[in-house]
Amino acid sequence: MSLKSLDFSILQQCMHCGMCLPSCPTYDTTKRERNSPRGRIALMRSVATDELPITKSFADEMSYCLGCLACQTACPAGVDYATLFETARADIEDSKITATPKRSLYRFLTLDLLFTRPRLLRAFGKALRLYQKSGTESLVRKTGLIKLLPADLRRLEPQTPRISEKFSNELIAPFESPTAFTEVRKVALLTGCIQDLAFSQINRDTADVLLANGCEVHTPPVQPCCGSIHSHNGETELARENARRLIDLLPPEEFDAIISNAGGCGSHLRHYGHLLENDPTYAERAKAWDKKLKDIHEFLAEIKLRPPTAAPFSETTLVTYHDSCHLTHGQKVTLQPRHIIDLIPGLTRVELPEANWCCGSAGVYSITQPDQSQLLLDRKVKHIWSTNATILLTANPGCHLQIQSALPNLKILHPITLLAQAYAKELTANELPKP
């Protein structure tokens, strides 16, 4: 699909009223129309109608867009910006206008290799873990060997996630069933890529919370990437291939729900119907998949989760919640995480100012657009400080890593982890903390 072959009415849907402007972090920074949603759509429209060729400048603009989709929430006209944006990025890749040997190599290594081969990704993760744990990492940093890395990788190296001691398959059995429930829901749990490598405990916590709410949890030990990273970076065909593999692995008709716990993945995962609409074999199954795909908070709210009776901490704790863009704008899940946090005893939740404003993580944005990413991170950090919260809750590994890199001493948790801890405390203590 290209902007030219796209249904023109998707572009026409934008009536350029400007209601998106105040929601756009890049327009807010520069106050230039080309850096705004309606400006970008105007450029895409010009490409579609042959008034503008795909230029380096056009490619730069699409790279500058965070893809945070805040504009989709703001848009009264219902413009499908996600589709326009991904189509534009695919056009840019097809045009090869931004291709350099180095860029092509990085893209091949990550998009074509690592993120299509889950076993290879874990092997890579193990190597990284060894590097981090063996002391090689500090040695490399101290001795200046790190200077051998290209500048952009060197800058990024300190942000590399700490690899978990164990991956999801070592923490979660392929099949776990709840005890003492008469009515049982059958759910599949998606373990993700970064979540699996760096935050596998969140996957374990998700399984625990599902079990505590009467769900039979199916977690295949090896799962393909959902394809979100491919789709956002203009590799639509690879994204489709990953989607087909995931649908084959977890046939939607066999489950009551398919659960994602990472905002960025979920936003992509629930649009397989659109991604595979022209695939005669998978179109129908993809539509069925979308209906079953649920964010964990959304699912728990729908089944009316059991409020925990114990507090996770012995003292009342001040927490705040940061909305991941793709959970709040991509999936419109905003109230449910707050609702869940508010159900946990012993927590006081203070609303984070600009909670749904992008933190600058945005997939690989911190690599491709370090300056703008840093601006947004600084803004986020300032707001987090203003809350005096001791724990930041957020439901996306990208946001987690990004904010942690700026606030290494702040405790950052997934809301589901806190819920799991509360359930776990029920077994040991039945007392609520004193206010």
Add this chain to the structure above:
Amino acid sequence: MLTQLTDLLGKENVLTSPEDLIPYSFDGTATFRQLPLAVAFPRTTEQVSACVKLACETNTPIITRGSGTGLSGGTVPTPGAIILCLVHMDAIIEIDPANLTLRAQPGAITANIDAAASTHGLFYPPDPGSMKISTIGGNVAENSGGLRGLKYGVTRDYVMALTVVLPDGTIATFGNACVKDVAGYSMKDLFIGSEGTLGIITEVLLKLLPRPAARRTMLATFASMEAAANTVSAIIAARIIPCTLEFLDQMTIRCVEDYTKMGLPTDCAALLLMETDGHPAAVADEAERMASIAIENGALKLTTAATEAEALKLATARRSAFSALARVRPTTILEDVTVPRTHLAEMVTFIAKTAADLNLTVGTFGHMGDGNLHPTFLTDERDEDEMKRVHQALDLIVTKTLSLGGTITGEHGVGLAKKPWLKQQLGDASLNLMRQFKQTLDPENLLNPGKIFDAKSSTDHNGSAADIDGQ
């Protein structure tokens, strides 16, 4: 010219590449598109003046622009024009709580102005639909209205003084912080609503009011649009001046509900959003009387917003109406006709009938308390036959409006979109006087040329919409 402009403002403040210019080839209005020669971002009144002087020397037209949310094509470039975009001049310079005034640069966002006033317990009432992003300079240039016009008036009623760069580059100030001032002609009033054709506003001094102590927001549903219109007329006839009487027809309700998912009643023919504010006792009394008038006039259901947040949600939903209507078809052609309030029911009926006769889809909403309606045709600019019928409908609606003593535009301005009908409303004497003003102030016709009317009468339009999309 571009070299000189760059020398003046710095390279980073002048845009010339196609990727930079395409997003400035339109504003919030459908169908009008034209590339500018360049976009420039001055930072001070002096820089604006220098840009204007340079434009005079090089005979370059200038289009002043803020956030580009205008609804009459007022900031759509003319060929070869430079856009002066004032969004970086966005400071709220000072609030004077003792004199109830606020001084701001033209790029200050409307909603921020009211927010700044509210920190002192003060109130800036004009609240156009796009207030979250519209600039105060644009509001003054268009004399924008909003949802509170019925009780609080429009932007003009809050402008005390203006700093204006005149078409020859002179910097002039009109008005002051005095409540009373009759020293000479009220020149500031000439520039308010002049749509960027007479001067460039670079600073405004605004009047503020004490923030109302109480507010009540109600929602009434009706089985017919006429019943809603009659309710409005009856409320006004009962000597009640609510701050808001907003109206949405079924098509609009459904689009807004599709966007907001807030549970609006999508099965009724019309909905009235009614709000009263002021002293708590007065608010309670007015709300009660408005409720009974609505019921007497056939309201099906009446609900009151329980909290301030809920009331705000309703007003925000109403503000999204125009954009939400774009969900239905690719092109939305918005009207802004206004009639004396006793003719509301007649006008609403006429609009519906005209659309039906010409087989067109229309969504109507508007500030019913002001008699200001926004019939919005939902169409496709690529469908020539349908566009012809849209223009026919616009002609009929304008003619009907004028026959009822109304105006072609209540708050959006003439710009390009309403230009074909201006003469029909004003007549020769009035239009010629306007033209003389323009000729006197801007003899070279460099400031926003071709907007409102053409400078020379030979190219006048004569009550036809034929050239509406000829840009």
